[in-house]
Amino acid sequence: MLKVSDLTVSFSGNPVVSGICFSLMPGEILGFVGESGSGKSVTSLALMGLLPPNAKVEGGSASFSTEKGQVDLLKVDSKTHRQIRGQGIAMIFQEPQTSLNPSMICGKQISEAVELHTNLRGAKAKERCIQLLAEMQLTDPAKVYSSYPHQLSGGQKQRVMIAMALAGNPRILIADEPTTALDVTVQKSILQLLKDIRQRHQIGIIFITHDLSVVAEVADRIMVMQQGQIVEQGTVTEIFNNPTHPYTRRLIEFRKRINQPITETAGVTNEPEHIFRVNSISVEYGSNSWFKRGFKAISDVSFTLFKGETLGLVGESGSGKSTIGRTLLKLIETQSGTIEYNGEPLSSLKGSNLLNFRREVQFIFQDPYSSLNPRLTIGQALMEPFIYHGLGGKREARKAVEELLQMVSLPADSINRYPHEFSGGQRQRIVIARALVLKPKILVCDEVLSALDVSTQAQMLDLLQELKKGMGLTYLFISHDLSVVRSICSRVIVLNRGSIEEQGPAEEIFSRPQSVYTQLLIDAIPGKSL
Template sequence: MANLVEIRDLKVRAQSDSGRLIEIIRGVSFEAAEGEVVALIGESGSGKSTIALTLMGHTRAGCEIIGGQVRLAGRDLVAMSEAERRRLRGTDVAYVPQSAAAAFNPAQRLIDQVVEVSRIHGLMPRQAARARAVELFRALALPEPETIGERYPHQVSGGQLQRLAAAMALIGAPRLMIFDEPTTALDVTTQIEVLRAFKQVMKQGGMAGLYVSHDLAVVAQVADRIVVLKDGAVQETGTTDDIINRPQHPYTKELIAAFRPVSHATVASPAAAAEAPILEVRNLVAGYGRPGPDGMPRVRALDDVSCRLERGRNLGVIGESGSGKSTLARAIAGLLPPVSGEVLLGGQALAPDVARRAKEDLRRMQICFQLADTALNPLRSVSDIIGRPLTFFHGQRGRAREARVEELLEMVRLPRAMKHRLPLELSGGQKQRVNLARALAANPEIVLCDEITSALDTVVAAAILELLDELQRELDLSYVFISHDLSTVQAICDEVMVMYGGRTVETLQASALPEGATQDYSRLLFASVPQLDTGWLDGLPERLPGT
């Protein structure tokens, strides 16, 4: 097969906030044949998305291509005029973004946005474009394909919106599709549907694809070949089977190892087993919206949920979006006072509202939020962020506080000099470590971890999990770990509670997963977790257990 894509010695330079010029893509070369799907994998900052965007003839603000060739069907996009590039976008090459929500105008109907490319390029009459859109909706396994286009973006689910973004890209019948982390924000059950739909439509259309991801298991299901990137340079290129099963480069081996975390196991001491659980949740009911005549919230996010956590052990809470996981963490922390039920800390009932809890109770139980970007004050230095709980809970000031800040930074494996930086000067993994250091500053007994690794690359997430394990041994901590990732909870937790629709489905020993699941929904959830196996998706039945 002839090469549709040829990238040769590509170099991209960026300008930092301080005005310094940095080469962020350093001599990258690879190709993709017609009908072939090539994946770019690597951690954040490796250059995956930057390279993918050059195939649209685009660079982000502050970036410029300073060398090399980017050829699509024999034409060099670097040498083209901007007008020529515009004519290619949507027809020869199309792009499906990570966040489909950001790709749609919330004030326009979906069908009008899907057919926009056809109107811009004059590809077909309006009625023919609408008929083609409905064909794509059907091919992408969207519900009610004849009428779903009449809805607005907020009236469909995240998985449906992601497939609609693909329809918008496909309507111009492009020769190359670029997928930029299109399933990262989706639940595992929804991800299966989306991957299947993408794969089927690409195969039917004979299109080439460039798939950007840091998730090796997802890439294994869709890619023919893989290009491994780190720091803007190619580390290794090979078939998907070779990269996954016979990696050669040390960095590729590190990625594979990070995907298979070692299962966690602790043994509660006889003393801990004899005393009351460090945390107990009894019959919690909580939700959002104005209460109805019965006193219940309009949206009941938790419905009679109970669980318990023994001292020195870890409880995982797993389920898809909307299952109530994060609401449970917020209710336990007192950030969302429950309508009924109670939370006990060391056998003593806590006030429902965090504002009414004693300072000592607040100190004993801390929470780490999913997005460190929004959890850390962007205007405060790392020293101020970590130091605030030191003053609030322990009265530390001046040199004593600064010394403890440095100790906490070392504890989370960050250099002391980082205390002077602002959050925007840190990487995602560094921000999450600062987030954790702030929680540890209180000297807590329990840390509620709400999806704290979901936005991180595989290697960085594995390092955070290893750190949590070390800190638990050193500080005698107990964790409640909220996640939708089975491998993550297996790596850190002793027990796992499965949630669906605001209710507890079942609670299992982590060591018994996934085979020990007894409920249909649990089996569905665990069966939907992609495996590092190139034939896994194709080997799945059309209907999984519980569907």
């Protein structure tokens, strides 16, 4: 279906991918694997004719089989490329939330693709849209058709994107990180859906991911990329059982290390000291009076966070994990129940006591890019809380920031640079440094590793463990990635629809789950055989 030879692409004269060679067969799923910046997405964008203005194809060929014969995707004009896109090759982009128009119902967006690539119009086009949504195994296709993107879950939005990509009956589907940031059960269903589509339509799929566990679950062959070049390719069995390149071996070792359970007791003694005691709390959204019932995000949740431990909160999207994290910081008020911090009711904290609490308990948000002010340098962003809390003047603040940047392994010149000048892993280190600038006692980590590649995840886990030992920190670690939770947490709480399904020592939860729901989550972990 597709044969790529010696593809070379440069950005502003600097080569970013070079000498890329691979082929794709009908009904095959080819996995592109590599760290962020390895050239996976650039390769696919070159094939789609969607490279940015500062990018240039320096050489190579990409022979694509069409009904009219062979076409070189790297040499056709923009009009031909537009005809090929959607009908010949379609792409599922990484983030459906930003790829879908928020002001247009999903059905209309799919209908545009259907009308563009077929002769269907009006009622027949709508019928085709609903048929596509039904094929995506959505329980109520007509409702999804009439829904806006914000009314759908992450998994539903991803299925809408796949339906849109299939509207033109393409021969090749490029899936760029289609399961990033999805919880394990939704991820498993999306992977199965792609395999079913491959089988049903005999289309070729290029599956781009940084997650080795996912690619092992879905791909027939794997192409490993590093710094814009292919360092190794072969079948899944060959790559995972007998990797020949040091980089591939390193990626596999990182994933195995993340899959290993924690070996230490996370600092909990025989008589652990409790920091937070949560008693039967409930949180409801959208309720402004007793006339109007809202949505219950968490219901009757009770647990204790002990000093020096890493407590994991796991569950599917919408299970209430982030809501619990925010209630501990008084960012969300509870409708019932109580929270105690060091034996004092959280609701009674006011004035200087509340300010001290804000210093001692810090929140690390999921997306570091959106939680950093793009107009502030990293130095300004990190010095701001130090000065606000009266810990010293500008000179002391700068010295503290320089020490923190060194602690999280960032170069000294980072202090004068802006957020957009850093990689995803570096930005995550920056927001960790910002949380540490006030020398807190507790960090609430909300999905801090969800969008990072496997080697960066391993580095961040090592960093969190080192900081914990060096600073005596306590973590509440929120994640949908059960492999990561198992590798860092001493205890785990499993949430399901706002209620605690079960809780206990991590190894007991993972090796002997008592709940059917927990067992389903564990069974959905991809690549468990790695």
